[in-house]
Amino acid sequence: MPEVEAVVRTLRTLVQGQRIRRVRVFHPIAVKPQKASRLADLATNRLIQRVDRKGKYVLLALDRGLLTVHFRLDGQLIWFLDRRELLERANVKENGVHVDVALEFAKGVLGFADRRHFGRVYAWDCLEDSPGLTSLGVDALSKNFVVPRFLELVAASARPLKDFLLDQSRVAGLGNIYSCESLWHARLDPRRRAKSLKPEEARRLHKAIVSVLARALECCLHPAPDFHDSQWWFQGLEKILRAYGREGEPCRRCGAAIQRIEQGGRSTYFCRKCQK
DNA sequence: CCTGCTACCTGATGGC
DNA sequence: TGCCATCAGGTAGCAG
Known part of the structure; x- marks a missing residue:
């Protein structure tokens, strides 16, 4: 997004x-x-x-x-x-x-x-x-994406965190990359059920989502999109990724190898050691 | 209502 | 070189 x-x-x-x-x-x-x-x-x-x-x-x-x-x-x-x-x-x-x-x-x-x-x-x-x-839920880049609303949504879902974040009808805008990245930054295991989060953990996840998207947006705006060049389409985003696409590489926080697992038919990348 | 699975397409990559 | 399998940033539609 x-x-x-x-x-x-x-x-x-x-x-x-x-x-x-x-x-x-x-x-x-x-x-x-x-x-x-x-x-x-x-x-x-x-x-x-x-x-x-x-x-x-x-x-x-x-x-x-x-x-x-x-x-x-x-x-x-x-x-x-x-x-x-x-x-x-x-x-x-x-x-x-x-x-x-x-x-x-x-x-x-x-x-x-x-x-x-x-x-x-x-x-x-x-x-x-x-x-x-x-059917879209609250837009994750909008002013309406506030902590109390997010805590409600988290508490109401029994799904694994990764699937919860991908569901556009709850929070709109997160795809596979930014779901993985947000969970890494929040130090949360993608397999945990959303409603199992303590309020403090859910607040951490909210903060992680906001900061991950803000950083990615900055990256996407500099340089700004150029539709004249059909080859150009958001290169260089990999630089800000901490988990996504890094299977087997060391976690930037603890050094353990990043794992890739399958959730809902999609790849999830995370650190087993520091995402709990 | 919720969840999980498949289909939809094409191209790149890697193993044999 | 060719062939096959696998993977890819997402969503809609369906069955249970």
Whole structure:
């Protein structure tokens, strides 16, 4: 989510207040199960009034309706200077870039790309129509993410901490990386049940989440996202990671080897010695 | 309601 | 070199 927040800030400067002149759907799978015509009909000739974020979703609020963009694992945005550049480079063999959906503006074109085709661009009449959005819990980067609320959520869940943090309907915005990192910083075992935490431990976890996300956001903002370069997409984040992806390497706190286990079908990285 | 499992896709990497 | 298995930053949909 820090990545999404950074993307939103750059995107705002590019498209907020701009009118969508034309919508191109090169790969309809990127709007599935909606239809390409749905996106085109709803977005063509609409003004983008605001660019916002909820959890890991990007929201483009239009003068009528809204678009949501979700990058899932590998989605990204690409900026083309004009329609000519888009058509020259999009989805061509030689020296081309993969583009699934493009929004054309008077000056510039925004491309959404995801070779893996997990990411989505959706069109909605109103925010309430999007099930993904309405089910989101409190946003972990927002002012509403306060200790008392977090203690309530923790006390109400019997799930292992790692699964609890990944559940977007409780706290929105933490993915696999930042869940692992937050638990490492809070020195908590990812396998523990959420409701087993003492208030002091839950407060520690809250503090860890806030600081991990703040640091990651700083990292994502410097240098700021650059949609012109399709190769560039958040490199250098590994530097701040303490547990994620470090299986077998020494824990930066106690020196014991970082372990990798499976939880809910995903990898969890943690230190057995100092996360209790 | 809750939980756990699978499907959805493509590409990179490593072992044999 | 080729082939196969495994892994990847996420979520939706389904069964129990």
